[in-house]
Amino acid sequence: MSNKDDIKDLNKYRPKETRTISCFMCDYEWKAVFNKGSKEIECPGCRAMRPLQTYGADIIGPFRGGYYFVTSYGYRLPNVRLYKRDDTDQDWTFELDARFEVDVSTIEVLRWASILGNAMAISAGYSCFGENSNPSNLYKTKMTNMATQKE
Numbered sequence: 001m002s003n004k005d006d007i008k009d010l011n012k013y014r015p016k017e018t019r020t021i022s023c024f025m026c027d028y029e030w031k032a033v034f035n036k037g038s039k040e041i042e043c044p045g046c047r048a049m050r051p052l053q054t055y056g057a058d059i060i061g062p063f064r065g066g067y068y069f070v071t072s073y074g075y076r077l078p079n080v081r082l083y084k085r086d087d088t089d090q091d092w093t094f095e096l097d098a099r100f101e102v103d104v105s106t107i108e109v110l111r112w113a114s115i116l117g118n119a120m121a122i123s124a125g126y127s128c129f130g131e132n133s134n135p136s137n138l139y140k141t142k143m144t145n146m147a148t149q150k151e
């Protein structure tokens with residue numbers, strides 16, 4: 001028996017979690033079974049890695065013009081828009097202030113949303129991003145996702 005066989009056997013005994021997951025990119029929905037504590041899973045619809053944790057962030061849209069907004073704990077990141085990409089290996093073009101762009105994965109967007117929101121708010125002279133921001137400002141715009149009907 002090789003070391004590789006030992007690792008395979010351990011994986012069988014790890015606690016599993018089952019969850020219905022909807023892919024941000026291709027809208028494929030499936031009942032996923034994965035090891036507890038996993039951070040990402042491959043989407044059977046588009047074969048890209050999808051996050052299992054949201055880090056308190058959400059991607060909301062599309063809006064007229066084809067862009068999406070990013071929220072962190074329910075508050076919209078100001079001056080940020082996402083555009084879906086299907087011509088590169090990245091999921092999104094992340095646009096800041098309609099001037100600066102970078103191509104990123106969904107996982108990167110979700111992981112960095114809170115840090116980016118706080119960095120912008122603090123740099124602009126506010127205490128923090130979102131709910132406890134003082135004084136009230138554009139870094140405190142609450143937003144929730146509207147349910148979309150499946151066809």
Ligand SMILES: [Zn+2]
Nearest residue numbers: 023026043046
């Ligand atoms: Zn997908």
